[in-house]
Amino acid sequence: MEKMSFGQILEEKGLKKTKVRMALLHHFLQLKHAQSYNDLQLALKNEIDKSTLYRNLTSxxxxxxxxxxxxxxxxxxxxxGELPKGGQDHAHFVCENCETVYCMEVSTPLQLNVPKGFKTKNVQTIIKGICSKC
Amino acid sequence: MEKMSFGQILEEKGLKKTKVRMALLHHFLQLKHAQSYNDLQLALKNEIDKSTLYRNLTSxxxxxxxxxxxxxxxxxxxxxGELPKGGQDHAHFVCENCETVYCMEVSTPLQLNVPKGFKTKNVQTIIKGICSKC
DNA sequence: AACATAAATGCAACGTAGTTGCATTTAAAA
DNA sequence: TTTTAAATGCAACTACGTTGCATTTATGTT
Structure with a gap:
């Protein structure tokens, strides 16, 4: 369970093991930070059709x-990586300078006093600032 | 300072008191929840030009x-209302059913342990769930 | 009140992110 | 190998928002 091949990851999720998906997965596992559609196209040398890439990102x-x-x-x-469901422990840091997006953990669950009758299912936080590289 | 007319609000901010802005302001003060461009156009009976509306939203x-x-x-x-600067005390609740967006307060400042070298300037939180009406 | 001026408006054209329909190809189960 | 459903590629399209420019309007000055 520790190390899974790209093929195993796809198989486990019931997704066909195609060239496009293997290439995409390869890049996602290598790249540290969040990638935009354009970042991915660039990394994949524009070899993938636009709709195919978007559809795979959705899948x-x-x-x-x-x-x-x-x-x-x-x-x-x-x-x-999957976003933890119902979790209050995931946040994203966006560097205002280089625009890099980092995934980070929140130490303590957020104290959110939603009014009566409101049911919280998921909390997502965007932290803007300057990253360590800038 | 308690009650300001639309005109006073605009004057205070150095914005010209135009028909479009008065109408826009009128609706913002009446409407409880966050409005999209389309919500506003509908409320204003499509009488405002697209670019004018977007430009006023920016202003x-x-x-x-x-x-x-x-x-x-x-x-x-x-x-x-203004978003508090550098503030961690504002959050938005998005109903997954009716898609209404509510502005809410956070009781305690969020405990965010950004790694060394990262400077936080602004924190924005989206809470997803079901609102009291749904 | 009339004028001058800078800002606001309306229109059309544009840009970019993402989606959809459909014919063709491909993975994988039978 | 054959079959079949899913994945791909292409082109056309939608939605959100922006930009350039000519015209209009708010407001300060005479």
Whole structure:
């Protein structure tokens, strides 16, 4: 269970083991930070059709292989790993300078006093600031 | 200072008191929840030009009359009132059913352990769940 | 009140992110 | 090997938002 091949990951999720998916997965496992559609196209040398890439990002997200991040830039970014469900322990740091998106953990659950009658299912936090490289 | 007319609000911010802005402001003060561009157009009977509306939303945001919310839906929403700067005390609740966006307060500052070298400037939180009406 | 001026408006055209329909190809089960 | 459903590629399209430019309007000055 520790180390799974790309093929095993796809198989486990009931996704066909195609060339496009293997290439995509390869890049997601290598890249540290969240990637935009354009980042991925560049990394994959524009060899993948636009709709195919978007459709695979959607499939991967639904399968819990990646998660989608909305960092207020107007375009979504995607990062390896599933977003914990009902979890209050995931946040994204967006560097205002280099625009890199980092996934990070929140130490203590957020204390959120939602009014009576409101049911919290999921909390997502965007932290904006300057990263260690900038 | 308690009750300010629309005109006073605009004057205070150095914005010209135009018909479009008065109408926009009127609706923002009436409407409880965050509004999308489309919500506003509908409320204003499509009498305002698209670019004029977007430009005014930008001006209002810069003037601190409204704030822009990214609810992860792909389109921005706008709500009356300024977003506290560097503040960790504002969060937005998005109903997964009716998609209404509520502004809410966070009781205690969020405990976010950003790694060494990362400087936090701003924290924005989206709470997803079901609202009291649904 | 009339004028001057800078800002606001409306229109059209554009840009970018993402989606959809459909014909063709491919993975994988029979 | 054959079959079949899913994946791909292409083109056209939608949605959100922006930009350039000519015209109009709010407001400060004479």
């Amino acid at each position: 991967f997200e639904q399968a819990g292989i990646i998660h989608r991040i909305n960092d207020h830039s107007g375009t979504s970014k995607y990062a390896f | 209002f945001e810069q003037a601190g009359i409204i704030h822009r919310i990214n609810d992860h839906s792909g389109t921005s929403k706008y709500a009356f």
